[in-house]
Amino acid sequence: MVQSLIFDMDGTLFQTDKILELSLDDTFYHLRSLNLWASNTPIDQYRKIMGVPLPQVWEALLPNHSNEIRKQTDAYFLERLIENISSGKGALYPNVMEIFSFLKENNYKIFIASNGLVEYLQAIVSYYHLDSWVTETFSIQQIPSLDKGELVKKIIKKYDITNAAVVGDRLSDINAAKDNGLMAFGCKFDFPQENELTQANFVMDDLIELKTILPKFENNISY
Incomplete structure (x- = not known):
């Protein structure tokens, strides 16, 4: 699977x-x-x-x-x-490319679901060549309701996904996972609210932790 x-x-x-x-x-x-x-x-x-x-x-x-x-x-x-x-004034978080490479090597499909606009997301994907790993990037612009749960549902339906988790730093990400019966992995980086992250299934300080987290939840992230 x-x-x-x-x-x-x-x-x-x-x-x-x-x-x-x-x-x-x-x-x-x-x-x-x-x-x-x-x-x-x-x-x-x-x-x-x-x-x-x-x-x-x-x-x-x-x-x-x-x-x-x-x-x-x-x-x-x-x-x-x-x-x-x-102009190169932004940056990815540490280990993004390493964890993406790890996921691809282990046959995980990678998607991005963001509240950002299409042009903004494309600028990031293009500058950092993320499409080398990412199957498709989705913007909230694609959902009239602007509801992230609906955006995640769109991804699930389009790709017939039966086993997945959402990785994000805000309550909208956690709720999007729960609304679709998925696991939620919280990121304790720059902008999270502590009371929001407590609702995630697991909280990370670094994306590299996915290497050890995923095997623990592998049998529990089914849609």
């Missing part, structure tokens, strides 16, 4: 903080230049909600702005993120 691992991107595979503050500063500098923002970049507020779909991000960070301004801000932010990724 083919095993499958469904990974989150931000805070799990990609160290988003490397480009987050830079891209947010670029964006809010742009808003200030248009007289649409008067204070500092709300980086701390964004860290608290990181992992939710971007439309929800702008509702939280720009509560008094129109939907049109939020859409324009979202587009500008995406441009800055992609530019910073393409």
